[in-house]
Amino acid sequence: MNSDDTRFLADFEAMGTFGATPAGGVDRQAATEPDLAQRGWLRDLLTDHGMRVVHDRIGNQFGLVERVPGAPYVVVGSHMDSQPTAGRFDGAYGVLAALHAVSRAARADTAEGADPAYNLAVVNWFNEEGSRFPPSMMGSAVYTGRLPLETALAVRDRAGVSVAEALAGTGFLGEGEGPEAAFCAEIHVEQGRVLEESGATIGLVEATWAARKYRVVVSGEQAHSGAAVMADRRDALLGASMLVVAARDLADRFPGVLHTAVGSMDVYPNSPVVVASRAELLLDLRSNDEEVLAEADRLLREHVTRVEESASVSVELEQSHAWGVDPFQPEGVELARAGAEKLGLSHRRVRTVAGHDSVNMKNRVPTVMLFVPSVEGISHNEAEYTTDADLVSGLDVLTEVVRRLGRGELPSTGVHDPAARD
């Protein structure tokens, strides 16, 4: 390990102090005090590395290395916000690795007198987690034009604070659209066990699992939870609970190829002696097979009808977002493979079940996504862990990828359509 690696690991150590929890994790929900404090820290670190810091209209934070006047950018990064009780690696590793990779790549290109084709940018995407302000991947969704800016800024957290209000006056909300991207790269911990079980160090992400996400509102009627006759009850919490169980039953019907989840449920009035009149939940279906996903969607709608009848409630099922089994550009996967190969690091192709900002970006520009192993696949958990050796290996491959993209080794094909961004 060289002194650059040591500095990287020391910086990573410092990152984990923002919003640190007693159990060794972090709590840095988007635009909360620890997230904002860490953004200040990153701004200073980007500046120390000679980059120009800019923010776009949704609070994405960029560090620019401008070396080819007027050329678009290789945009490299991830996110620094976290779930309420999260691990130190998710997102944060990708932003810091991007900063060090861009810095190393720029220095190496200069030292070698290389003739770069593109500028470089580090990015800290705003609100990837979506736990405070849904939906997730908000910053990259606005940047790529998938989500209207006004919609995103108007989203409110459970306390009624909007994204616009949370970012106002922080210095982290800009006015422009950010740098124009020609390519994108992201490195992330795997959040699964494929690399660990196969013994590979570098995951070359070739495609996403398909996903459909739903916002479900179950409506019933308030009544005294003791006195009301059972047959008269229209219990929203009962209906919502039946749907949670139904979602799990769906996954059990397609073992290994369908993941289902309900992570959040809000109940009103949520009083021990009142039958709930309303419950709202967010339900996900994910599969590596789009036909399975379509069948699961059909079965879910059948369950909804059954729940409406048996719990005497009404259910509103709104598909909030969805994506298919989308490939990353094969040329990007090949470029990353060649980079890992050159460095003598073991690698394998993997798919991502989780969404990432890169999943948004790959629909706009050729995008390379890398994984490093995550011990026992533990994720969204304070016990999340990746070894120093793997972190450094990932940084090495990412640096190689950034250099190759910056030199123009990949054709910037017509996928990129800046006009589509608004």
Next chain:
Amino acid sequence: MNSDDTRFLADFEAMGTFGATPAGGVDRQAATEPDLAQRGWLRDLLTDHGMRVVHDRIGNQFGLVERVPGAPYVVVGSHMDSQPTAGRFDGAYGVLAALHAVSRAARADTAEGADPAYNLAVVNWFNEEGSRFPPSMMGSAVYTGRLPLETALAVRDRAGVSVAEALAGTGFLGEGEGPEAAFCAEIHVEQGRVLEESGATIGLVEATWAARKYRVVVSGEQAHSGAAVMADRRDALLGASMLVVAARDLADRFPGVLHTAVGSMDVYPNSPVVVASRAELLLDLRSNDEEVLAEADRLLREHVTRVEESASVSVELEQSHAWGVDPFQPEGVELARAGAEKLGLSHRRVRTVAGHDSVNMKNRVPTVMLFVPSVEGISHNEAEYTTDADLVSGLDVLTEVVRRLGRGELPSTGVHDPAARD
């Protein structure tokens, strides 16, 4: 309807303005601003009626009519706090009817030169609903010694505010134990359909349904709700949902004689992309048959074991409180019957499924509980409604009951044990 009745109905109209909601209901959770404002209004009204206002150590509010030096009190009242979206009648009617009944009884006794045996007190019990600060019936539970004062004062709401903090500086928290009760009386809207369906105006409450209430904590482990392999998941929200469904299944197994409910569920971290690590719910079983209740408890525990296995979670089931099929003193029921009979009002014996402050009080002193009809049995709902005629009939019977209790028509038997109050 005489001018006294008109004044009573006008006062009741005024009551409904505190915490009024657009849909015609009220929101007056314990020690919130509207509850405190209404307490100020009641204090002034009690004073206007010549009563001395005192508050005890848990914020129960009393209006005293002292006419027999040193004698204990007939304590008459209900509660003014409400659920978050509640009707105007639940509790509030009972407090205002108590104020008018005590005032009328005292005036009538004086006018007739009667020789009363007991003093009279109106009471507004603190926090009967328990929606902000569980458990319900807090004020009467502390007054009767069922709940330690320190425990009650330390209960915190979801925002972290304790009962002690919420009452501090309001002028509604006293230092003493309140007046000593010899008897208790309460009138309440039925929250069921028995009176309506039988055509009776006055319900003579002869017993409670039995109840067991549980605090259930389901513990799992955080994971990425998309990426984590289904078989690895320990989903607390899934486990909690299975218990909600199981509770309903139990009720369906004993139709008409078992009521079950889960009204509240809190999920952590409650994020769309995180498998929940913890869910807490409050589960009730109620029956008019103690054997059914015992069998339901046994079956519930079997369900818990099954849920632990199938959802890979651990479940902590703690019985928070319980009561049996408890009779009200038969002499009190007979006294109320005689009162209704004298006034020519139709009546019938009923049981109460819901808990009331009187249920706590009857374990300390002979207690009379009366119901008036509730249209369609709607309760804990903004659409709750009782006709003016029924409200006035209830007030008439309550006045008669207060006069009879105040004259000493019922023996104050050894049930009352002031020493047990702490």
